[in-house]
Amino acid sequence: MKGIVCAEVNRFEMSNDLPEPVRESGHAIIQIKRVGICGTDLHAYKGNQPFFSYPRILGHELAGVITEIGDNEQGLIAGDQVSIIPYMHCGDCIACRHGKTNCCTDMKVLGVHIDGGMRERLSVPVAGLVRTNGLTLDQSAVLEPLAIGAHAVRRSNVQPGESVLVIGGGPIGLGVMAIAKHAGAKIIAMDVNEERLAFAKAWAKADAVVNASHLPGEGIMAANQGELPTVVFDATGNANSMSGAFQYVAHGGRLVFVGLVKSDIAFHDPEFHKRELTLMGSRNATRQDFDTVMEAIAAGAIDTSRYVTHRVRFADMIEHFESWLKPETKVIKAMLEL
Numbered sequence: 571m572k573g574i575v576c577a578e579v580n581r582f583e584m585s586n587d588l589p590e591p592v593r594e595s596g597h598a599i600i601q602i603k604r605v606g607i608c609g610t611d612l613h614a615y616k617g618n619q620p621f622f623s624y625p626r627i628l629g630h631e632l633a634g635v636i637t638e639i640g641d642n643e644q645g646l647i648a649g650d651q652v653s654i655i656p657y658m659h660c661g662d663c664i665a666c667r668h669g670k671t672n673c674c675t676d677m678k679v680l681g682v683h684i685d686g687g688m689r690e691r692l693s694v695p696v697a698g699l700v701r702t703n704g705l706t707l708d709q710s711a712v713l714e715p716l717a718i719g720a721h722a723v724r725r726s727n728v729q730p731g732e733s734v735l736v737i738g739g740g741p742i743g744l745g746v747m748a749i750a751k752h753a754g755a756k757i758i759a760m761d762v763n764e765e766r767l768a769f770a771k772a773w774a775k776a777d778a779v780v781n782a783s784h785l786p787g788e789g790i791m792a793a794n795q796g797e798l799p800t801v802v803f804d805a806t807g808n809a810n811s812m813s814g815a816f817q818y819v820a821h822g823g824r825l826v827f828v829g830l831v832k833s834d835i836a837f838h839d840p841e842f843h844k845r846e847l848t849l850m851g852s853r854n855a856t857r858q859d860f861d862t863v864m865e866a867i868a869a870g871a872i873d874t875s876r877y878v879t880h881r882v883r884f885a886d887m888i889e890h891f892e893s894w895l896k897p898e899t900k901v902i903k904a905m906l907e908l
């Protein structure tokens with residue numbers, strides 16, 4: 571079986587003799603058809619991903635077709651197209667018992683803690699499969715990154731008409747914007763890249779954009795009738811941005827860290843208390859969030875055709891991967907086709 575292995579920092583290898591997956595009880599064999607490239611993959615390749623070891627098969631934004639499956643409660647059968655929920659949870663810990671499978675204490679994420687989907691076939695627990703027969707393969711693959719945004723929006727309890735600032739115009743931030751907009755919020759997008767801001771306005775239908783390089787506080791206030799937004803999402807994965815985000819939240823508001831950074835985050839406690847802020851972390855997603863994204867796609871609120879900006883054949887990925895790290899490539903979402 572063919573697959574791509576991240577052998578060490580800055581080095582991929584194409585393998586032609588990976589072992590075939592064996593279907594165990596409660597699992598299904600999936601023929602992988604699409605693999606989306608995510609910031610986690612880029613960070614892993616550069617050695618900046620927490621909780622990571624090498625060698626590792628990357629890939630957790632996945633779409634495919636079931637080739638082998640037993641009897642199951644979902645009624646899935648061979649030939650069904652599926653998206654994969656890549657967060658392998660234990661089902662027994664305190665988080666799982668409370669329905670928070672996205673932050674299981676013994677979480678194993680495909681492509682991070684265990685080998686992922688950059689290979690022809692994969693064995694996956696049936697509980698981690700979402701039937702997507704009504705979607706395209708591309709749409710099936712991008713459910714996962716968009717579900718991360720949906721989970722963050724659900725965590726924050728965004729209300730219709732509420733003012734929302736999303737810091738970071740990458741694929742995760744864009745998903746937050748699109749889902750929050752679909753929920754009826756007013757969206758302010760902030761980034762340092764004017765092209766990303768233009769995309770946020772056109773694709774995610776942001777109501778206003780702010781360049782973080784030019785007096786961002788004033789820009790945010792001007793975009794929101796002289797007030798700070800009640801919800802701020804930071805999807806940058808940048809420690810300086812995350813520390814600075816506290817100053818952009820209204821009194822009584824919520825700050826949600828969607829991005830992950832491999833360092834400590836500090837904030838000024840008196841200001842935090844004065845504003846009675848709520849700070850939240852948002853990790854991964856649940857089946858409910860995948861369902862939310864599918865509903866938004868069906869309603870026409872998310873245009874996945876423009877979200878996927880780059881596409882290569884699986885066999886050509888290694889030669890293209892380095893270019894996707896460069897801003898001038900203008901990647902939003904790169905997609906591998908098998």
